[in-house]
Amino acid sequence: MSGSGNRRLARPRSAATLGAAGDPLWVKWVICLASLAFLGVFLLVPLVAVFTEALRKGVGVYFESFRDRDALAAIRLTLLVAGIAVPLNVVFGLAASWAIAKFEFRGKSLLITLIDLPFAVSPVISGLIYVLLFGLQGWLGPWLAAHGVQIIFAVPGIVLATVFVTFPFVARELIPLMQEQGTEEEEAALVLGAGGWQTFRRVTLPNVKWALLYGVILCNARAMGEFGAVSVVSGHLRGRTNTMPLHVEILYNEYNFVAAFAVASLLAVLALVTLVWKTLVEWQTQRQRQEPAFVPAIEEHGS
Amino acid sequence: MRTSGVFRRSRSVIPGFGLTLGYTMLYLSLIVLIPLSALFLKTAAAPWEHVWETVASPRVLAAFRLSLGASLVAALVNAVFGLAVAWMLVRYAFPGKRIVDAVVDLPFALPTAVSGIALTTIYSPTGWIGRWLDPLGIKAAFSPLGVTMALTFIGLPFVVRTLQPALEDLEPEVEEAAASLGAGRGQTFRFVILPTILPALLTGFALSFARGLGEYGSVVFIAGNMPMKTEIVPLLILVKLEQYDYTGATAIGAVMLILSFFLLLAINVVQWWSSRRYRGEG
Numbered sequence: 001m002s003g004s005g006n007r008r009l010a011r012p013r014s015a016a017t018l019g020a021a022g023d024p025l026w027v028k029w030v031i032c033l034a035s036l037a038f039l040g041v042f043l044l045v046p047l048v049a050v051f052t053e054a055l056r057k058g059v060g061v062y063f064e065s066f067r068d069r070d071a072l073a074a075i076r077l078t079l080l081v082a083g084i085a086v087p088l089n090v091v092f093g094l095a096a097s098w099a100i101a102k103f104e105f106r107g108k109s110l111l112i113t114l115i116d117l118p119f120a121v122s123p124v125i126s127g128l129i130y131v132l133l134f135g136l137q138g139w140l141g142p143w144l145a146a147h148g149v150q151i152i153f154a155v156p157g158i159v160l161a162t163v164f165v166t167f168p169f170v171a172r173e174l175i176p177l178m179q180e181q182g183t184e185e186e187e188a189a190l191v192l193g194a195g196g197w198q199t200f201r202r203v204t205l206p207n208v209k210w211a212l213l214y215g216v217i218l219c220n221a222r223a224m225g226e227f228g229a230v231s232v233v234s235g236h237l238r239g240r241t242n243t244m245p246l247h248v249e250i251l252y253n254e255y256n257f258v259a260a261f262a263v264a265s266l267l268a269v270l271a272l273v274t275l276v277w278k279t280l281v282e283w284q285t286q287r288q289r290q291e292p293a294f295v296p297a298i299e300e301h302g303s
Numbered sequence: 304m305r306t307s308g309v310f311r312r313s314r315s316v317i318p319g320f321g322l323t324l325g326y327t328m329l330y331l332s333l334i335v336l337i338p339l340s341a342l343f344l345k346t347a348a349a350p351w352e353h354v355w356e357t358v359a360s361p362r363v364l365a366a367f368r369l370s371l372g373a374s375l376v377a378a379l380v381n382a383v384f385g386l387a388v389a390w391m392l393v394r395y396a397f398p399g400k401r402i403v404d405a406v407v408d409l410p411f412a413l414p415t416a417v418s419g420i421a422l423t424t425i426y427s428p429t430g431w432i433g434r435w436l437d438p439l440g441i442k443a444a445f446s447p448l449g450v451t452m453a454l455t456f457i458g459l460p461f462v463v464r465t466l467q468p469a470l471e472d473l474e475p476e477v478e479e480a481a482a483s484l485g486a487g488r489g490q491t492f493r494f495v496i497l498p499t500i501l502p503a504l505l506t507g508f509a510l511s512f513a514r515g516l517g518e519y520g521s522v523v524f525i526a527g528n529m530p531m532k533t534e535i536v537p538l539l540i541l542v543k544l545e546q547y548d549y550t551g552a553t554a555i556g557a558v559m560l561i562l563s564f565f566l567l568l569a570i571n572v573v574q575w576w577s578s579r580r581y582r583g584e585g
């Protein structure tokens with residue numbers, strides 16, 4: 001590919017003075033300044049704006065926003081939805097990564113692609129598909145209505161849409177790591193007489209705990225922050241089917257900017273905690289990789 | 304000892320294949336596959352004229368033009384600046400690098416509604432950035448420019464995060480060789496580095512573009528949602544639903560879904576092509 005450059009041997013030029021990664025100083029400065037300016041304008045300014053707008057009328061008004069009944073209901077619903085969606089996707093992620101990483105079978109790469117599918121789908125469509133299934137004009141809608149079950153414009157629909165959009169997070173963190181780790185340690189444990197469940201708990205789980213934690217963090221952040229999908233299925237019933245992001249929208253559209261940004265600031269704090277946590281987890285996994293002598297603590301606990 | 308089971312394709316002592324794969328398939332079907340296929344079946348079952356009428360109506364076409372155009376521009380901007388950011392993070396050492404690296408993920412982590420109202424506030428004529436653009440006659444909020452800004456915000460991490468591993472994998476020896484053979488830094492970049500990272504750059508570009516097409520929360524506030532002018536496609540789905548036009552919403556959704564599947568396919572082809580190329584060369 002680089003054949004065209006190979007011919008120019010004539011001019012001897014010492015590579016040492018240039019250095020391997022040796023961009024000229026002015027190039028370094030241009031790249032750094034352009035990158036930092038871009039990140040500053042596009043990422044940092046919006047983040048700072050959230051907190052500035054929230055505190056615009058002082059700390060008192062800021063905290064007053066959370067005394068509102070509807071705001072509290074929204075916070076409670078968001079916690080409930082994440083509390084259901086995240087564990088469901090953790091169980092799925094563990095099952096899927098076990099099947100995919102520890103066994104060979106046909107159609108594996110197709111399965112991995114299908115697991116990633118929800119990421120490729122617009123959030124609005126993620127909500128729409130459940131309306132088509134469970135809505136009053138949907139396939140199961142009339143039957144559900146006859147039996148007094150409401151899914152769309154109610155909490156179950158919000159949970160379903162959230163499960164859909166957060167579906168791949170845990171699985172996609174675990175699958176590559178577990179594939180990389182192979183099956184030797186599990187086989188050793190099984191040959192030594194450990195049961196399947198014991199092997200999973202004492203060998204596999206400790207090996208993947210940081211990746212699992214990372215997946216859970218990302219999954220949770222998205223579950224609490226999802227807007228588009230939930231917006232389609234929620235029906236926006238104030239105090240009943242409003243999650244925090246939906247409540248932010250309502251307040252904003254009512255020109256109640258301070259309250260909107262106050263609730264938004266809670267979500268922004270969640271995002272920041274997620275980022276810090278993510279950085280810590282990455283740091284941990286890097287350290288773990290640098291210490292090759294890792295022996296899972298089977299003996300310590302006895303069996 | 305557990306019975307290790309006889310698995311057709313796996314002669315493994317590890318248990319749980321049937322259970323975990325079975326659960327995976329069941330859960331995947333219930334949550335993802337059946338609901339998604341409902342969208343296509345519903346479109347197929349709808350009267351064809353109505354589907355066509357919806358998709359080919361001027362309002363929907365205008366929305367597609369805006370969504371495709373703004374996503375494309377945003378993905379291009381992200382490809383350029385994303386490469387610069389990734390280059391800086393991989394190649395240079397500077398204080399606070401870890402923080403800058405973490406900040407790149409902000410658009411992933413920040414709920415889209417929050418980014419949406421924040422961006423709108425900043426770019427509105429009285430906002431921090433909007434007030435400087437306003438005297439220049441540039442209307443950022445409630446215009447296609449605002450849509451593009453929001454999509455740039457949301458798409459940046461895709462480019463940076465796909466480029467970073469590719470840049471880290473570059474072997475310094477190759478660049479040293481190029482330099483010792485007399486290539487200038489610019490030549491080395493164009494003929495040695497760029498071809499190697501091109502698949503990752505294309506993948507990041509496509510991911511950013513795909514995300515832009517489907518994005519709702521961060522765009523819907525800044526767009527202003529004027530019919531024919533600043534309506535994005537995902538918003539139209541909601542508009543149709545609110546009008547109880549389920550067939551219309553489904554038709555638009557199906558077109559969008561097909562678009563994103565094509566992009567997904569393109570990304571997979573790029574990755575297959577690059578992995579084959581490396582296997583061939585190495």
